[in-house]
Amino acid sequence: MSETRLAVNAVSVEFTGLRALDHVSLSLATGEVVGLIGPNGSGKTTLINAITGQVKLASGTITAGSTTLSGLSPREVALAGVSRSFQIVRLFNTMTVFENVEAAALAKGASRTIAAQRTQNLLDELGLAAKADELGENLSYGDKRRVEIARALAAEPLFLLLDEPAAGMNDAETEALLHTLAELPGKRGLGLLIIDHDMGLIMRLCHRLHVLASGRTIAEGDAAHVRSHPAVIEAYLGKGAAHA
Numbered sequence: 001m002s003e004t005r006l007a008v009n010a011v012s013v014e015f016t017g018l019r020a021l022d023h024v025s026l027s028l029a030t031g032e033v034v035g036l037i038g039p040n041g042s043g044k045t046t047l048i049n050a051i052t053g054q055v056k057l058a059s060g061t062i063t064a065g066s067t068t069l070s071g072l073s074p075r076e077v078a079l080a081g082v083s084r085s086f087q088i089v090r091l092f093n094t095m096t097v098f099e100n101v102e103a104a105a106l107a108k109g110a111s112r113t114i115a116a117q118r119t120q121n122l123l124d125e126l127g128l129a130a131k132a133d134e135l136g137e138n139l140s141y142g143d144k145r146r147v148e149i150a151r152a153l154a155a156e157p158l159f160l161l162l163d164e165p166a167a168g169m170n171d172a173e174t175e176a177l178l179h180t181l182a183e184l185p186g187k188r189g190l191g192l193l194i195i196d197h198d199m200g201l202i203m204r205l206c207h208r209l210h211v212l213a214s215g216r217t218i219a220e221g222d223a224a225h226v227r228s229h230p231a232v233i234e235a236y237l238g239k240g241a242a243h244a
């Protein structure tokens, strides 16, 4: 399978009186897992929102392969092959697990037969088959998060952007999620960008890390490089820590 690249080029995002992203560049290839980390308020969610068309860019461009994503609506970005999950889970509470996932496949244009088949496969893959008939509102927190990932995958994306998928999960749920996510790039050939505050999960899952602080990239590279980077130590632990 030939490689496609999601490229964020010198992107800035401004909210009233605040530069939330300042000339951030990031690249993610299909088959790759990149961790997007940084202290609270550093711009991680804003970067995902920028990629998926939820916030406007002040400057810069975003492309996926030969498609320019910047300027597209969230729906158009999704149709171009970029899916996401949200920090706060967004499910249809009065629909079943099966219907939630099926709706996402139908929205991408799959026929009823294909959508149902795809949904069943995803529920099997994510360990949700036994919950197919349960309503969204009755699920545990961990199951809701897994349904959200299944919904994102139902669109058969080239790139999947996950915003804190393990937040609120217990250790066993996080471990199961780690295994599921680790298999996605190889199995589906997609590129995975993941934000999480669980450094154990991030370090084990990601091939590369991209670190933001105050809207700027302060380090990128493999875990060993990032962990020992003075700017990263300072951003996480406060001024002076890098020299301590």
Ligand SMILES: Nc1ncnc2c1ncn2[C@@H]1O[C@H](COP(=O)(O)OP(=O)(O)OP(=O)(O)O)[C@@H](O)[C@H]1O
Binding pocket: 015, 016, 018, 020, 038, 039, 040, 041, 042, 043, 044, 045, 046, 047
């Ligand atoms: N819609 C918005 N309007 C105004 N300011 C915003 C908006 N969204 C985010 N911000 C601000 O932009 C900055 C970056 O926020 P963002 O949510 O991207 O950070 P984050 O790194 O994802 O944080 P966390 O780890 O706490 O989720 C913060 O100062 C935040 O308050």
